[in-house]
Each structure stands twice: as structure tokens, then as C-alpha cells.
Amino acid sequence: MNYYHHIKLLSYLFFIVFIITSCKHKEDEYHNITDKIEAESKNYHGTSISSEKYIGNVKTIEVTENGQTFLIPERKEQIKSFACTECHTQPLHKMQSKDATKKAHWNIKVNHADSNTMDCTTCHNGDNPDNLKSLTGNSIDFNNSYKLCSQCHQKQYKDWTGGAHGKRIGGWAPPRTSMTCVNCHNPHSPSFHSKWPARFNTQKIKERK
Numbered sequence: 001m002n003y004y005h006h007i008k009l010l011s012y013l014f015f016i017v018f019i020i021t022s023c024k025h026k027e028d029e030y031h032n033i034t035d036k037i038e039a040e041s042k043n044y045h046g047t048s049i050s051s052e053k054y055i056g057n058v059k060t061i062e063v064t065e066n067g068q069t070f071l072i073p074e075r076k077e078q079i080k081s082f083a084c085t086e087c088h089t090q091p092l093h094k095m096q097s098k099d100a101t102k103k104a105h106w107n108i109k110v111n112h113a114d115s116n117t118m119d120c121t122t123c124h125n126g127d128n129p130d131n132l133k134s135l136t137g138n139s140i141d142f143n144n145s146y147k148l149c150s151q152c153h154q155k156q157y158k159d160w161t162g163g164a165h166g167k168r169i170g171g172w173a174p175p176r177t178s179m180t181c182v183n184c185h186n187p188h189s190p191s192f193h194s195k196w197p198a199r200f201n202t203q204k205i206k207e208r209k
């Protein structure tokens, strides 16, 4: 036998010894990680860790979407001009003035889809502004405004229900609390614009010293 045969035999031997010992070893009751996860999750009743204290004072509501149940921040208390019906005591067409310089919501401009696709009443109900409105005319609560967005942005909506789009409040421990679309996107002007750093650094070399 030559030198290489010895090496080969030896490594076979080591391999067999390794298999035997690794299966006998107490910590390795399971042959692979999938077996271990399956077996240990049978007796798993959740974790005692909670991210509740990090959610702090954020008032939340529970939603079930796409098979997932989680919390999102409540909105209606955050909307300054809610309840709309404090002023909107009549249907919209009766309140609208012809004078374009005296618009009540002069500060709101739709910079979203183009004006053929979207105007105020695509999302707001002129007869009952306290609720949003679906494309087919159904009422959507302001707290569930993601339902409005999901009509046209299914991909982001599905990613959001799975936790891939958007952000968690608190942490990864339960209860899952996710920001809702309007926490990040202004519905009237939803895209983000690129911006310069607050201070333009012309002194790089100096700062690095």
C-alpha cells in the first residue's frame, strides 16, 4: 500500500467514528436542524419576551390582512381636521365655492397619480367625508386607509402584510406592530424626493485628521 491509501483509509475511519459519536452525543438528539426545529416547536408556547414597552404611547388597532394578524397605529386621533363633518354639514357640491382663491384646503395638492386617474373624490366621500371611499363606492375607515392604497398597490400591500415593506415599531418580539402606509407616505404626495445632506461637507480632509 502506498502513502495515499493510508490517508484514504484513515479519513474513512475518522468519518465513521465522527458519525457514531455525533449521533450518540446527548446534545445532538436530532440528525439535522429541521428535525430539531420540528421537535422543539411542539412544546413551544411562544416567548415571554415582549416589545410592548417599546411601543410606548402609540395607540394601536388590530387588523387581520392576508392571513396575518398584527397591530397598526390608530390614525383618526392624529388627523388635525377630523371630524370632517364639523364643517362638512352639507354635500360637497353645495359647499364648494366658485372662487378658486378661497379653497378651504388650499394647502393640499394631489401629486400622486395624474388628474385623469385621481382627484379628491377618488379617495374621499363628498357626501360623508368622515370615511374614505373605495373605487366601487364602499366606505373605508380612516384607521384602515391601507385598504385604500391596496386597491392600486397590491405588490406593496402584500409585502407589507408579510412584513417586508414598511417598518416595525418596538422590535421583533410580539406583539407585531407595523407602521401603516400613511405613517410614511403622504397620501396626497406619496413619493419620496431625494435630498442633499443637511450640511454640505467641503472640509473632508480637515475632519478626517
Ligand code: HEC
Pocket (backbone or CB within 6 Å): 079, 081, 082, 083, 084, 085, 086, 087, 088, 092, 095, 096, 097, 098, 102, 103, 104, 105, 120, 121, 124, 129, 130
Ligand atoms: C374647518 C372646516 C373644514 C374641515 C374640518 C374639513 N373641511 Fe373639507 N372643506 C371645507 C370647505 C369650506 C370646503 C369647500 C371649499 C371650496 O371648494 O371652496 C371643503 C372642501 C373639501 C373637499 C373638496 C376640495 C375641492 O378642491 O374640491 C374635500 C375632498 C374635503 N373638503 C375633504 C375633507 C376631509 C376628508 C376632511 C376631514 C379629514 C375635511 N375636509 C375637513 C371645510 C372643512
Ligand code: HEC
Pocket (backbone or CB within 6 Å): 075, 078, 079, 080, 081, 082, 105, 108, 109, 110, 112, 118, 119, 120, 121, 122, 123, 124, 132, 142, 145, 148, 182, 187, 188
Ligand atoms: C389617494 C387618495 C387620496 C386623495 C386623492 C386625496 N386624499 Fe385626502 N387623505 C387621504 C388619506 C388616506 C387621508 C388620511 C391620512 C392620515 O391618516 O393621516 C387624507 C387626509 C385628508 C385630510 C385631513 C388632513 C389633516 O391632517 O387634517 C384632508 C383635509 C384631505 N385629505 C383633503 C383632501 C383634498 C381636498 C383632496 C384633493 C385636493 C384630497 N384630500 C385627495 C387620501 C386621499
Ligand code: HEC
Pocket (backbone or CB within 6 Å): 112, 113, 114, 117, 118, 122, 145, 146, 148, 149, 150, 151, 152, 153, 181, 182, 185, 186, 187, 190, 191, 192
Ligand atoms: C386609484 C389608484 C390609486 C390609489 C387608491 C392609490 N394610489 Fe398610489 N399611485 C397610483 C398611481 C397610478 C401612481 C403613479 C404611477 C406609479 O408611479 O406607480 C401612484 C404612485 C404612488 C407612489 C409613488 C410611486 C413611485 O414609484 O414613486 C406611492 C409611494 C404611492 N402611490 C402610495 C400610495 C399610498 C400610500 C396610497 C394610499 C393612501 C395610494 N398610493 C393610493 C395609484 C393609486
Ligand code: HEC
Pocket (backbone or CB within 6 Å): 146, 149, 150, 153, 156, 157, 160, 165, 166, 167, 179, 180, 181, 182, 183, 184, 185, 192
Ligand atoms: C416605514 C415606512 C413605510 C411604510 C409603512 C410603507 N412604505 Fe411604501 N415605501 C417606503 C419607502 C422608504 C419606499 C422607497 C422609496 C424610494 O425608493 O424612493 C417606499 C416605496 C413605495 C412605493 C413605490 C414603489 C416601490 O416599491 O419602490 C409604493 C407604491 C409604496 N411604497 C406603497 C406603500 C403602501 C401601499 C404601503 C402600505 C401597505 C406602504 N408603502 C407602507 C416606506 C414605507
